[in-house]
Amino acid sequence: MVDLSVNLAGIKLKNPTILASGILGLDVATLKRIVNGGAGAVTIKSLTSEPRKGHNNPIFIEAAEGAFMNAVGYANKGIDHGIEEFKKWDEKMPLIGSIVAADAKEFAVLAEKIQETPIEALEIVLSCPHTPGYGLLAGQGSPKATFEITKAVRKKTKLPLSVKLSPSIEAIGEVAKAAESAGADIVNMGNTLGPGMRIDINRASPTLAFKIGGMSGPAIKPITIRSVFDLYKAVKIPIIATGGIMTGEDVIEAVMAGATAVGIGTGIYYRGLTVFKKVCREVEDWLKKNKFKDLRSLKGIVHQ
Amino acid sequence: MDNIYRTAKITKVEVETSKVKNFILDTKVKAFPGQYVMVWIPGLNEKPFGVVQSLPLTLSIAKVGPTTELIHKLKIGDKITFRGPYGQPFTIISGKILLVGGGYGVVPLYFLASSIPAKKRSKITVIIGARTKKELPFAAKFKRLGCKVLLTTDDGSSGFKGFTTQLAEKLLDKEKFSAVYSCGPMVMMRKIAQISHAKKIFCQVSVESFFKCGGFGICGECCFNGLIVCREGPVFDGKVLL
Numbered sequence: 001m002v003d004l005s006v007n008l009a010g011i012k013l014k015n016p017t018i019l020a021s022g023i024l025g026l027d028v029a030t031l032k033r034i035v036n037g038g039a040g041a042v043t044i045k046s047l048t049s050e051p052r053k054g055h056n057n058p059i060f061i062e063a064a065e066g067a068f069m070n071a072v073g074y075a076n077k078g079i080d081h082g083i084e085e086f087k088k089w090d091e092k093m094p095l096i097g098s099i100v101a102a103d104a105k106e107f108a109v110l111a112e113k114i115q116e117t118p119i120e121a122l123e124i125v126l127s128c129p130h131t132p133g134y135g136l137l138a139g140q141g142s143p144k145a146t147f148e149i150t151k152a153v154r155k156k157t158k159l160p161l162s163v164k165l166s167p168s169i170e171a172i173g174e175v176a177k178a179a180e181s182a183g184a185d186i187v188n189m190g191n192t193l194g195p196g197m198r199i200d201i202n203r204a205s206p207t208l209a210f211k212i213g214g215m216s217g218p219a220i221k222p223i224t225i226r227s228v229f230d231l232y233k234a235v236k237i238p239i240i241a242t243g244g245i246m247t248g249e250d251v252i253e254a255v256m257a258g259a260t261a262v263g264i265g266t267g268i269y270y271r272g273l274t275v276f277k278k279v280c281r282e283v284e285d286w287l288k289k290n291k292f293k294d295l296r297s298l299k300g301i302v303h304q
Numbered sequence: 305m306d307n308i309y310r311t312a313k314i315t316k317v318e319v320e321t322s323k324v325k326n327f328i329l330d331t332k333v334k335a336f337p338g339q340y341v342m343v344w345i346p347g348l349n350e351k352p353f354g355v356v357q358s359l360p361l362t363l364s365i366a367k368v369g370p371t372t373e374l375i376h377k378l379k380i381g382d383k384i385t386f387r388g389p390y391g392q393p394f395t396i397i398s399g400k401i402l403l404v405g406g407g408y409g410v411v412p413l414y415f416l417a418s419s420i421p422a423k424k425r426s427k428i429t430v431i432i433g434a435r436t437k438k439e440l441p442f443a444a445k446f447k448r449l450g451c452k453v454l455l456t457t458d459d460g461s462s463g464f465k466g467f468t469t470q471l472a473e474k475l476l477d478k479e480k481f482s483a484v485y486s487c488g489p490m491v492m493m494r495k496i497a498q499i500s501h502a503k504k505i506f507c508q509v510s511v512e513s514f515f516k517c518g519g520f521g522i523c524g525e526c527c528f529n530g531l532i533v534c535r536e537g538p539v540f541d542g543k544v545l546l
Contacts, residue, residue: 023523025524027527029529030527070517203346203385209347209350
């Protein structure tokens with residue numbers, strides 16, 4: 001028997017696969033299906049102070065072979081509705097909260113509020129590439145803003161705190177260090193890549209309604225692996241590798257680069273809701289074949 | 305490849321009712337009854353529409369909001385851009401079948417009926433319901449296919465005065481059907497599912513939901529009781545509504 005369990009900043013996960021934020025995380029009924037799909041933890045879709053309609057359609061397109069692009073624009077029913085919904089969480093599986101806000105002050109308010117739900121960790125997202133007033137478009141990806149926001153949230157919660165970063169920032173190590181020094185327990189590497197754009201030449205129009213969007217899918221995996229590799233050198237806190245993780249071999253690769261766990265999103269499109277089970281079985285098979293007794297011992301081995 | 309946008313031209317526009325127009329395009333898709341395409345209006349929005357016919361691709365569009373209002377202004381020669389088809393189709397059971405459509409919900413049921421060989425269509429009964437005579441779509445089309453057509457209107461201006469569910473219940477009490485397919489308002493489909501379940505008849509419903517990613521099954525916006533409508537539906541076993 002190989003051991004896939006991981007300790008993510010004090011939270012015990014039975015396996016390293018986590019449903020990434022923004023994927024099917026609007027309600028408890030749907031998240032329960034991800035539990036059955038074999039995830040180690042699930043993340044809710046990010047909540048904002050007020051309900052948001054998000055961008056018009058198209059919000060999600062196939063951008064190229066193995067690449068998707070989205071600009072959802074944080075469509076959600078707001079924190080109050082989210083609290084009512086996620087209070088109903090009665091699964092043993094860790095639920096990870098996710099919030100986005102315009103500034104440190106608003107982040108702090110949301111961080112305090114969301115603790116009315118049974119979340120076991122909190123993720124703050126400072127890296128959305130396609131929503132005015134949030135993430136990259138609000139300058140939250142800089143080391144300074146990251147420090148300020150993380151610190152403000154840290155004061156409001158004792159829960160393990162994850163900061164979701166952007167793969168599109170060059171000096172990502174500096175941003176991660178800022179998060180770590182402000183008290184973050186985990187860095188999630190990361191959000192969608194870009195923004196990018198596609199134009200439909202038959203209509204002479206950008207395809208996404210918001211024109212630009214963040215890229216996901218297997219094509220962005222090399223960026224994720226390199227970013228995780230960089231972060232492993234920069235910080236001591238655990239790293240979640242998100243972006244292009246589709247298979248068990250992708251998980252092994254991310255862990256070798258330095259990840260403790262992985263986020264899966266677009267993988268659901270390719271492999272269904274049981275992608276988590278499938279990935280874990282593949283990790284297990286690989287570990288057995290290569291005579292490793294657990295996943296943990298592979299962490300960061302390329303750095304040795 | 306279904307995710308790649310295709311642009312076609314409108315070759316014909318039929319006025320079905322005051323609210324519904326049929327758009328016939330100069331292209332075809334490989335679709336099964338119950339599936340839908342996502343139609344994109346550049347600069348405005350993208351919405352799902354049930355396929356009425358796959359060759360040539362025909363869409364029946366009811367004017368219900370800004371996007372469909374704009375589509376209704378399109379004329380012969382104008383472009384329509386779409387991706388798909390998406391979704392799970394109906395499972396067609398052989399034998400005597402009952403179709404129950406509320407308003408323009410009857411659209412995917414028409415594709416279902418037309419996919420059944422002509423000589424077997426006399427075994428199909430379709431109940432179409434609307435508020436008033438003017439809003440009954442596809443009645444003539446179903447007759448031309450060779451189906452038995454029963455109409456209901458809330459105001460009694462055509463056919464049975466009352467709801468489709470009342471007429472369906474009477475019919476199912478009297479005659480034996482091997483399957484019931486329904487598309488329309490949720491309350492109507494729920495009632496049809498309940499009646500079918502009580503009589504142990506195979507029943508499928510086509511659930512309408514608000515789509516964002518539309519077909520990818522990723523964003524979660526369309527989920528209903530944990531079901532991903534855009535990908536696992538829109539056609540479900542009637543039991544999901546019980």
